[in-house]
Amino acid sequence: MTADDQGFGYETGGDDDLSIHRIATPGKQSGTIGPRPDHVVFWLADGRASLTADDGEQWQVGAGRPMMLSASVAYAFETDATATTLLHLSPSLLGDTGESSLFRQPDAGDPALEPLRALLREASGRILDPALPAADRAALNRRIATVVLSTFARSRADVADRMRRAIGFVHDHADRVLTVADVAAACDLSERGLQDLFRRRLGVTPMRYLREVRLDRVHLELGRPGSRALLVSEVARRWRFTHLGRFAAYYRERFGEQPHQTIARSGTPGER
Incomplete structure (x- = not known):
């Protein structure tokens, strides 16, 4: 991914069940991520982020820590990160068919985060590859969903x-x-x-x-x-x-x- 003259860049790939989005930004950003169709796991390549859910729960997020944004929850955020990756997962891929699940965040130092980190390092390029065969993509989606569900408990x-x-x-x-x-x-x-x-x-x-x-x-x-x-x-x-x-x-x-x-x-x- 390359950024433009203002420092913005965007790269995406995947399918309706699972997609990855890489975003480059020039500096401090703030706003609200509203309720959305998909669950989102995000992580920062650098910097930090402050995250507040609509029920008031807050997190301070450092680089490399995967965080789950439950689909039905709105989050206010502030960040100075210049590179962020978002993994979108459909509710059906994670076992929902109607009302979306709510997920809990592991502590920052929880060893349970490491298998997900390792898988994301390994699989990100394949998710972005438009030539990945459909059967291989479906199998990869299921594998990632399994690890996500073992990382973020409902x-x-x-x-x-x-x-x-x-x-x-x-x-x-x-x-x-x-x-x-x-x-x-x-x-x-x-x-x-x-x-x-x-x-x-x-x-x-x-x-x-x-x-x-x-x-x-x-x-x-x-x-x-x-x-x-x-x-x-x-x-x-x-x-x-x-x-x-x-x-x-x-x-x-x-x-x-x-x-x-x-x-x-x-x-x-x-x-x-």
């Missing part, structure tokens, strides 16, 4: 909110035909993002969690005192268990008894 409030929404959706719609895509859409995550969230937080897949919720609903119905005669097969099918043999095995694994034993304990006559 905020606890953001993760907790999405988890609550996913769990609430499963409980509210457990009697319906549901797919991973349905649950993911309900909490504004990609299917992969939802799978990762359930694995980290609950240690199960979304579909395993849905099955356990449905088993709990069947167990409540079969164990309800004073209810009329129940057919286990009808209750199971109402909660979307179409293979009764597998249902019985899942039920025994979760509750340590057969469905007819639950009915017997409740004093309710039903199918044996």
Whole structure:
């Protein structure tokens, strides 16, 4: 990249999912980076920057420190850097499908930043290369996204909110035909993002969690005192268990008894 007579220069390359932008400026700059479609990781080649998020949180950023600008957040900045690089990443590449994630910043000296620094040094030229084959670019994008997500954790409030929404959706719609895509859409995550969230937080897949919720609903119905005669097969099918043999095995694994034993304990006559 070369700068003009006033010290300004610009170079860019990439695709809709991931692009890199190199900017040269003559000296001190200030302004506001408003909410935008993409998440942005930036780093300075020289100088320093002061950054203030719209919630008042502030950072002092030195040269070489990657910082994440969450897409939905506005940032006021002041900088004396003359060379800045910005890596734009689409929300879908980072696992969002609707509402954008909020990311936390590691401390300046956190060793977790080094893998990202090393990858960016290695990959920047390839991102800028217009001749990079589409398949290679897609693979590189995924690799960079993986390292970015391991460097900048989603905020606890953001993760907790999405988890609550996913769990609430499963409980509210457990009697319906549901797919991973349905649950993911309900909490504004990609299917992969939802799978990762359930694995980290609950240690199960979304579909395993849905099955356990449905088993709990069947167990409540079969164990309800004073209810009329129940057919286990009808209750199971109402909660979307179409293979009764597998249902019985899942039920025994979760509750340590057969469905007819639950009915017997409740004093309710039903199918044996």
